Amino acid sequence: MFEFRRPLRRWIFFATAVLLAAPAHAADVKTLLKEADAFRLSGESVRVDTEVRVLKSGTLDKTRLYAVYVKPGRRSLVVFRSPSERGQKLLMLGDDFWLVLPSSQRPLRITPLQKLLGDASTGDVANLTWAEDYDGRVEGEATIDGVACLKLDILGQRKGVTYPRIVLYLAKSDRSPVHAELYVASEKLAKEAVFKFGTIDGRKLVTAMVLRDHLQRERVTEVHYLSRRPKTLPDHYYNPAFLVRADIEH
C-alpha cells in the first residue's frame, strides 16, 4: 500500500505543478509583452506620427509619412501623408482590413496578405502592440549588444498578424524591447528589428525601430516615431464607411 501511494503522491504533485505552471507561465509572457508594449505606446488611445525611411545599400531610397490612430480592441487607422500616397487610408479592425485609395474613394476590403504588400509593410507601422496579438513562452536568457535579455518565442494568435512568429528579446532590467527576429508564414526569417530609445516627457520610449531585411539584404527600413499624443477618436471613426470623409485627413 505504502509502495503504491508514494509514486501516486509524487505523480499528483508533479501533475498539479505542471497544470499550475503552464497558465502561470503563459500569464508571465502576457505580462512581459504588456510591459514591452508600454515602451512603444505611451497610452491606450494615441496618435502616433511615423516616418518610414527605406535605405538601399545605405542610401535613402524612400521616405513615407503616416499618422496612426490606435485604439484598444485592436483598432488602428493609418492615414498616409506622403505626397505620393496622399488620400490613402488603411483601417485595421482586429483581423479585418480596409483600404481607401484616392482614385476611387470607397473602402476596399482587403485580405491580411494584401495588407503586407506595398512600399513599407503597413503592418510594421500600424501594429504597435504585441500583448493583444501574441502569446508564447520564455525560451531563456541571452545577451544582446551587452544587454542582458529574456528571450521570448511568441506566436501570433490571430490570422491578421504581420509576422506569425517573433523571437523577442526584452531587457531583463526593465522589459524594454531590445531586438526581435520576425518570421513570415513560411517560417523564414524575414526581418530583424533593433529598437532605439529616447526620453520623452520623462519616460523611456522607443523612438525608432530599425528593420534589417533578410530577404533583401541591402535593404534597411527605419521606422521613426516622431510624436505620440493622446487622442481618442470616437468609435464611428473606425467605421469603414467613415473613411471617405474628410474629417480624417491628416
Add this chain to the structure above:
Amino acid sequence: MRLAKFVARLACAASPLLPIPNAAAESEAIDLAWKTRWVGEAHSLRHDSAFADGLPLTAFGRDRARLEQEARGRVGPVSLLATGTVSGQEGSRPSRKLLVNEAYIDSGSGENRISAGKKILSGDVGYGFRPIDVIQRETRLRVLPPALEGVPNLSLERFTAETAYSIVIANPGHGREGDPRDDGALALRYYRRAGGTDLHGVARFSDRFRVETGGALSAVPHESLELHASFLLLRRGERRVPLAEPASPSDLLTPDRAVETQTLRSAEKALAGFTWTVQNGWSVLGEAWWDGTAPTAADWHRLASQAKQRTALLGAPGVPNTAVPGSIAASTRLFQQPGVSRRNLLGRIAWTDPAGSGWTASLDAVRTLEDGGWVATAAAGWQGNRWRLDAGLRRYGGRPDSAYRLFPERGIAFLGASLAF
C-alpha cells in the same frame, strides 16, 4: 469657378451652424499636395473595320498625350481636388481644360454628419463592374484614367461603430440630363459590418430610372481569400441599340438615328467575384457579371451589318459625300458606353514585389460570353519616392461580329509618368 464660389459661400454659411470637427483634422488652413502626370498613348486603328470610313470623324485613335496637374488637399474647411489638363490629339491643336473635380465640406458632430459640395461618391465592391455604383457611375477598366469628377450633392449621414446610413441629394436642381450621372436624384445608402462581412444597400430615385435598388457584400473568409457580390434591380432601364430593322437608306444616313435609346420595363445587373492573394505578392482576381442594360450579340451584329450597308451607299445617286462617313461615325457611339456585353468574365493576375521595391505587374482579360470577344491588358508600374511610372499594352479581339473585335481600334500602347510634391 461658380462652383468654387458656391462652396466658399457654403463654407462661410455652414461654419457657425455646423462646427468643423477637429477630432482628426488638425491641419493648417491650406494643405495641398501637387501631382504632375504625363500620359502618352499610341492607338492602332483597324483600317479594315466596317467603320473605317467614319473613323476620321471620330476621336478613335487620335489621343496622343496629355499633361495633367493635380492639386489635392484642403483649403480651410473645403476639401479640394482640382485638375488642369492639356491634351494633344492627332490633327488638332492641344486643348486645355481646368476642372474642379471635388470641392466640398464635410461637417457635423458626433454620429450625425453632413456633406455638401461636389464630391466623388463611388460605391460597390467589384473591380471590373459595379452594379450599385449608382451615384458616381464610374467607368471601369480604363487605362491610366484621369481623376474622377465628383457629383454635386448634399448628404446627411449617420455613423455608428458598425453601421452607416446616408441620404444623398445628387445634382440638386437638375432634372433629366443627357447623362444619367448628371440627373437629379435622391439616393439612400446603407452599410453594415456584420462580423467579418461588409453589407451594402442602396436605393436611388430618379425620373429616368424611377427606382434602382441593390445590395452588395464583401467578406474575407480566409487570410488569402476575399469574396464579393453585388446586384441591382432597375424599375426602368435604358439601353442603347443600333437603328431598328428594317431601315431605309434615308434612315441609315440620318446620324441622329444611328444609335437609339431603348427603354426597358425593368433590368438587372449582378456580379460575383473573388480575390486570392498569396504571400509572394501574386494575386488572382476573378469576376463574372451580368449587365441587363448592355447591348446583345444581335445588336453588335446589326451595327456591323448597317455599317456595311452605309458603306455600300457611297457614291450612290443622291447621297451626299459626307452623309455616309457621318452616319457611320455616329453609329460608333454604341462603343462609348460602360458595358458592351451582357455576360462577361474577367480574370486578372497581378504581382506586387513583396520586398517593397515598388514594382507591380498585371495581366487582365475580359471575355464577353455572348459574342466571343475579348480585351486583354498587360501593365507594369513602378512607384518610387515621388515618381511613378506606368506602361502597358491593350489589345482587342474575338469573333468577327463581337463587340471587341468590331471596336475600331486594334490596341493601345500607353505610358505614364507622374511626380508628386
